[in-house]
Amino acid sequence: MKEIKDSEQLSRYLHAHQMESIFNESLKPHLSLYIFDQGELICSQGEPLQYLYVLVKGKIKIYTTSVEGRTLVISFKTPLEVIGDIEYIRGIDTINTVEAVSPVCMIGVHCRWLKKYGSDYSPLLQFLLEIITKKFFIKSNSMSFNLMYPVEVRLASYLLSVSFDESDSLFRGQLSTSSLTDAANLIGTSYRHLNRVIQKFCKEGLIERNKDFILVKDREGLSALANHNIYK
Structure with missing residues (x-):
């Protein structure tokens, strides 16, 4: 500080x-x-x-x-x-x-x-x-969002929320894989199910995953999937 x-x-x-x-x-x-x-x-x-x-x-x-x-x-x-x-x-x-x-x-x-x-x-x-x-x-x-929408929508929303900051042009599209447990907890799903959805997103070209981080490749595609619902 x-x-x-x-x-x-x-x-x-x-x-x-x-x-x-x-x-x-x-x-x-x-x-x-x-x-x-x-x-x-x-x-x-x-x-x-x-x-x-x-x-x-x-x-x-x-x-x-x-x-x-x-x-x-x-x-x-x-x-x-x-x-x-x-x-x-x-x-x-x-x-x-x-x-x-x-x-x-x-x-x-x-x-x-x-x-x-x-x-x-x-x-x-x-x-x-x-x-x-x-x-x-x-x-x-x-709480209503977690109950009413499938994990795919919730994960898309989460990725958009944590990977971008409109006030910082250098903060774009990346999420550490060490944060995936946090993601599962926040969106209300198991770590195993979360990984299955991540694999699906990778196949669809929405994201790319390596050992250290997840990179958002198609922000517009994730936004369409999230339907403007962003975690706050």
């Missing part, structure tokens, strides 16, 4: 995402930009919450880990998204681990300043309410 003190860039992000009124004048001096490299952890499950982050560039993966060490991918997020909102409101430790899938830029504010200057600021509280209710709405849709 790198902290960047760049008030001009910060102002541009606030303007681009229509967030100028979200943070009051007392909070704004305590906002910073934070840069995370691909694969870097932004926060870890079970740790005390230190910062509230607003994702303004890049893509992140959110997952939980059981006591036995098994991981379950919950969702992928692109801007605009907030990390730490539920924990801040409820005063609890971090619920899930958040990892940068592509290079990520966040606006961050330490919780001590948030509590001091933002606990009764209605535009900020309204913003957090909208973000949290949106998360519940998306989660409901995702």
